Amino acid sequence: MRLLRRIVETSTQLIGRLKRNQRKSIPSQFSPVKVNLGCGLAVTTGWVNIDGSLNALVSTLPRPLHRLAYRLTGASRYYSEDEYCRLLRDHYFIHHDLAHSIPLADGVADFVYSSHFLEHLFRKDGEKLLAESFRVLKPGGTVRVVVPDLAYALSLYSAGEKEKMLLDNFFVEDDDSYYARHKYMYDFAMLEDALTRAGFHDIRRCEFRKGHTPDLADLDNRPDESLFVEATR
Numbered sequence: 001m002r003l004l005r006r007i008v009e010t011s012t013q014l015i016g017r018l019k020r021n022q023r024k025s026i027p028s029q030f031s032p033v034k035v036n037l038g039c040g041l042a043v044t045t046g047w048v049n050i051d052g053s054l055n056a057l058v059s060t061l062p063r064p065l066h067r068l069a070y071r072l073t074g075a076s077r078y079y080s081e082d083e084y085c086r087l088l089r090d091h092y093f094i095h096h097d098l099a100h101s102i103p104l105a106d107g108v109a110d111f112v113y114s115s116h117f118l119e120h121l122f123r124k125d126g127e128k129l130l131a132e133s134f135r136v137l138k139p140g141g142t143v144r145v146v147v148p149d150l151a152y153a154l155s156l157y158s159a160g161e162k163e164k165m166l167l168d169n170f171f172v173e174d175d176d177s178y179y180a181r182h183k184y185m186y187d188f189a190m191l192e193d194a195l196t197r198a199g200f201h202d203i204r205r206c207e208f209r210k211g212h213t214p215d216l217a218d219l220d221n222r223p224d225e226s227l228f229v230e231a232t233r
């Protein structure tokens with residue numbers, strides 16, 4: 001089973017990379033256009049959800065394949081099989097490797113949201129993702145980036161919780177997934193700097209479930225360890 005999971009995971013990544021130049025048009029029912037990058041299964045109604053996982057890849061395939069995917073992903077740790085299948089059936093997913101691009105046209109989105117995703121990209125890919133977020137947003141649109149706060153991680157170290165700091169933040173031992181690994185970390189000043197370089201202005205630190213972005217009661221999670229930042233295009 002472990003080998004099969006590895007093969008499926010690697011194939012899922014390869015398919016994501018092959019589609020790196022694709023641009024998808026957004027179905028007309030999505031208005032305003034709200035895009036959730038690196039969504040995992042933390043999704044809510046009315047959003048365009050983009051992720052490189054098997055969940056996103058199989059979401060548009062026939063239903064029996066959802067049940068098969070349930071067995072091949074770690075989803076059973078968090079969801080029953082029926083909940084998982086409902087999530088795939090009721091939400092709109094695009095499968096894409098976001099380390100390369102966002103598969104949308106220029107200036108189509110009103111909101112771009114990402115939670116606990118940016119740190120899964122190497123620094124230069126993270127910079128590219130913020131530049132891509134700027135590109136796909138309309139002028140005046142809002143980006144909200146939520147990451148595990150580097151300052152919080154270091155406070156764990158100072159408090160003597162060294163293993164928790166390392167395992168939760170730097171060497172995430174979630175599973176064998178390449179996508180599950182953290183590849184960079186940010187505190188507020190670093191994220192502010194990266195957002196400025198991507199072209200954003202009015203960069204502000206926000207509180208849990210507070211800001212201009214809609215549906216934060218459904219989207220924001222992990223209140224204690226996270227840094228919540230919004231900026232304007």
Ligand SMILES: C[S@@+](CC[C@H](N)C(=O)[O-])C[C@H]1O[C@@H](n2cnc3c(N)ncnc32)[C@H](O)[C@@H]1O
Binds near residue numbers: 042051096097115
């Ligand atoms: C820790 S989960 C966060 C899920 C959700 N946003 C949340 O707040 O719980 C990180 C997500 O990023 C996705 N991911 C990591 N690297 C990716 C990449 N290069 N392209 C697309 N998705 C990626 C993973 O598949 C996973 O769903």
